[in-house]
Amino acid sequence: MxxxxxxxxxxxxxxxxxxxxxxxxxxxxxxxxxxxxxxxxxxxxxxxxxxxxxxxxxxxxxxxASQDSPTQTVGGRAETTLFDPVQHAERMLSLDNVFSIEEFEAWAAKVQVSANRAVHYLCELKIDGLAINLRYENGVLVSAATRGDGVVGEDVTENIALVPGIPARLTGTGHPPLMEVRGEVFFPVESFRELNAAQSAAGERVFANPRNAASGSLRQKAEGKNPEQLALMTARLGRLRMLVHGIGAWQDPGADSQSAVYALLAGWGLPTSTHYKVVETPAEASAFIEYFGEHRGSVEHEIDGIVIKVDELALHDELGATNRAPRWAIAYKYPPEQVNTKLLDIVVSVGRTGRATPFAVMEPVRVAGSVVRQATLHNQDVVKAKGVLIGDTVVLRKAGDVIPEVLGPVVELRDGTEREFVMPQNCPVCGTALKAAKDGDIDLRCPNARSCPAQVRGRVEHIGSRGALDIEVLGEVTAAALTQPTVPETPPLDTEAGLFELTIDDLLPITVVVRDAETGLPREDEDGTVRQRSPFRRNPTAAEKKAGLEGPQPSSNAVKLINEIELAKTKPLARILVALNIRHVGPVAARALANHFGSLEAIRAASRDELAEVDGVGGIIADAVIDWFEVDWHREIVDRWAAAGVQFATPGHPGPGAAAAAGGVLTGLTVVATGSLEGFTREGAAEAIIAAGGKNASSVSKKTDFVAAGPGAGSKLAKAEALGVRIINADQFRVLLEHGPDGLAPAADAPASAEVEDAATVSTDTE
CATH class of the missing domain: 1.10.287.610 (Helix hairpin bin)
Incomplete structure (x- = not known):
């Protein structure tokens, strides 16, 4: 029908x-x-x-719907290239949000009906920081990990030891054999101001807000830093603080309420907040929300809302949770703050897709916890609709307490000096005439996709991003230096095609303009000369001069960049597909294409129907892939990357749509990998199945032979049990990959998922 x-x-x-x-x-x-x-x-x-x-x-x-859907998973992941992975004994979940008192009251009414008895509510401040999990064994801190994807986090134990107030050994007695404590690491407002002042004085990055600063400070490595940088790192960690907001694995807390647990933890020397209150009615909770909404500035740290939890621990189990959030807790998000500031100018920026976007340049103003100088105005029609003139006093807010947004002008303050914004007819970077991509489009774009420096810079930066090839050092600043340097006149990269051909000699001549961290404007010396620096070279040390080395030497950044580019040549095919900047081909579609076809050559040779039939691709993406390969300079990128050694094929892949590789121990078998399998990333598990000759499937069916399940497996695990598909754990998965089904011991009566279910117990997380 x-x-x-x-x-x-x-x-x-x-x-x-x-x-x-x-x-x-x-x-x-x-x-x-x-x-x-x-x-x-x-x-x-x-x-x-x-x-x-x-x-x-x-x-x-x-x-x-699938267990891997963003609607079923917690945001974030563990960065295993910098930090060792740590598996939480219990999952760290996120929280659902409400944005009005009415929505909160509706949530509370649903809780009351489900509980069918008196409910007390614990109200606490939602700290704008980084979620952390502390694991204590017999009162001794053994690990500290970020939330990651909720199952596996990053090991930051060494850094957490430098954060004041976190005990390495608990005081008192009665400590459990194993206890996980969840909390938030943050910068107090005053410490954040001191941090930025110190960063600026040292010529280091100035942070936009305390949350970014907390994350960046805790997730830094001492390796490779000089003594001055180590001292700065230690000082940054020393300004951080932590407050406990919940617990994870703990067999018997010996308390019947969340507030009683807080008191117990405080007695053992853990830092707990004094800004919480237990109330008996939703009306009292609403009053707590409204009070701190009016007194946000009175708190020593930034907050972005209030967390309301059911205080009775017994009700936590009864109310349960979804795959990503508990039903016994909710986060009330405050509306964004609004301020007035002066609109100094409207400038046009060009991004990696060629879109020309007007930006408001304003007098710096602090709003919702950070200093704002710029805000996007999207396109010329939005500028007109908002009615703003250059020179206006404008109302600015942080949409969602994150994105700066110009709401409109304060017309009463106009004095006649204001002027209208006129959208340029040509690209402000390369001078090419701007035009709409197709009839009816509001946005104007620079059609000079191949060589517009702004677009090349954006694409090169994207290649280095974590979603693509994850090339350390290749961020916004380095991408600009490679594509838009002050010296030489001709940049090393006029397109991304030459990225993998770069050498140290290409980097040494590069000079860039030094910009002020506060204003973004070029810095000038006393004589008015614009200050410049050489990001990829340094003067030789005394020891090097003594050894006969003269002239500029490569900086550590230059050496690291070249080494990281070399490593990127062997990244998985899915990441390389993302790095090619094919429209609509993000991580999900790239993984689907790589898993199905196994090589770029096979993808390029496929018809539209063959591409569109791949699960997770479809017609729009298929058209985008075909259109991309029809452009000559796109083909040049592929040819030059291949000549430079980039691997455009998955080793051992059996070919487009094939289920097995000849001679593989998994020939003819279909395997589903789900949850957090120790020793495997999601991509690594899929590649291992394919390399062993098996078919890597994304969903469980009667045709599935094995389901390799780890913590967080969820609905795929349940479906496997219902269909009678054999379930194996991470150790058995390794045996299967090496020896095939014959290497596995006969299936036991008890399901292999028992340990998975135990490890997937719900825990609290208020990030």
Whole structure:
């Protein structure tokens, strides 16, 4: 039967699948930016809208729902290239949000009905920091880990030892054999101001807000730092603080309420907040919310809302949780703050896709915890709709307490000196005439995609990002130096095609303009000369001069960049596909294409139908892939990368759509890997299955032979049990990969998932 639009069920499912794939890509990109790069690319409201739409599609088309969906997972992941992974004994979940008293009261009413008895509510401040998990064994701190993906976090034990107030050994007696304590690491407001002053004085990065500073400070490595940098790192960690907001694994806390647990933890010397209150009614909780909404500035640290929890621990188990959030807790998010400031100018920026975006340049002003100088105005129609003139006093807010947004002008303060913004007709970077990509588009774009320096810089920066090839050192500043240097006149990279051909000799001549960390403007010497620096060279040391070395030497950044580029040549095919900047091909679609075809050559040779039929791809992405390869300079990128040694194929892959590699121990077998398998990343598990000759499947069916399940496996595990599919753990998975099914011991009566279920118990996390 056709749906309400007249489309057949198959067509409706296909359209929904394409939309869901696009939503998933955008959500994962936003999560990666926020949790891994301390950046924000969408507002809270836009992110919530993306999640809500994906949830709606999954309700309408259950076939699209999976345990790996962003609607079922916690944001973030462990950065295992810098830090050792640590598996939490219990999962660290996120929290659902409400944005009004009415929404909070509706949540409280649902809790009351489910509990069917008196409920007390613990109200506490939602600290804007970095979630941390402390593991104590018999009262001794044995590890500290970030939340990561909720199952596996990053080992930051060495750094946490330098944060004041966190005991290495608990005081008192009665400590449990194993206890996980969850909390938030943050900078007090005054310490954050001191930190930025110290960073600026040392010529180091100035942080935009305390949350980014806390994440960046705790997730730094001492390795490779000189004595001055080590001292700065130690000082930064010394300004951090932590407050406990919950517990994880703990067999018997010996208390019946969250507040009683707080008192017990405080008695053992752990830092707990004094800004919490237990109340008996939702009305009292609402009063707590409203009070701190009016007194946010009175707290010693930044807050972005209030967390309300059911105080009775027994009700936590009864109310349960979804895959990503407990039902016994909710976060009330405050509306963003608003301030007035002067609109000094509107300038146009060009991004990696060529889109020309007007930006408001304002007098610096502090709003919602950080200093704001710029805000996007999206396009010329938005500028007109907002009615702002250059020179206006404007109302500024932080949308979702994150993205700066100009609301409109304060017309009463105009004095006649204001002027209208005129959208330029040419690209402000390369001079090419701007035009709409297609008739009816509001946005104007620079069509000079190949060689516009702004677009090349953006693409090179994207290649270095964690979502693509994760090349350390290749961030915004380095990408600009390689594509838009002051010297030489011709930059080392006029397109990304030459990235893997770079040598130390290419880097040494580069000079860039030094910009002020506060204003972003070029710094000038006393005589008015614009200050410049050489990011990739240094003067020889005394020892080097004595050894006969003269002239500039490569800096540590130059050496690291070349080494990291060399390592990137062997990154998985899915990451290389993302790095090619093919429109619509994000991490999800890239992984699907890589797993199905196994090589770029096979992808390039595939027809539209063959591409579109791949699960997670669809027609829109298929068209984008085909269109990309039709451009001559795109093909040049592939040819030059291949000549430089970039591997465009997955070793051992059996070929497009094939289920097995000849002679592989998993020939003819279908395996699903789900949850957190110790020793394997998600991509690593899939590649290992394919290399052993098996078919790596994303969903469980009657045709599935094995399900390798770790903590957090969820619905795939339940489906495997229902269908009678054999379930194996990480150790058995390794045996299967090496010896095949014959290497496994006969299946025991008890399911291999027992340890998985025990490890997936719900715990608290208020980030």
């Amino acid at each position: 056709p749906d309400a639009t007249g489309a057949s069920p198959a067509a409706a499912l296909a359209a929904a699948g394409e939309e869901a794939a696009g939503l998933t890509t955008r959500i994962l990109e936003a999560r990666d930016a926020y949790y891994e790069r301390n950046e924000v690319i969408v507002s809270d409201a836009e992110y919530d809208g993306l999640i809500h739409r994906l949830e709606e599609l999954e309700r309408l088309f259950p076939e699209l």
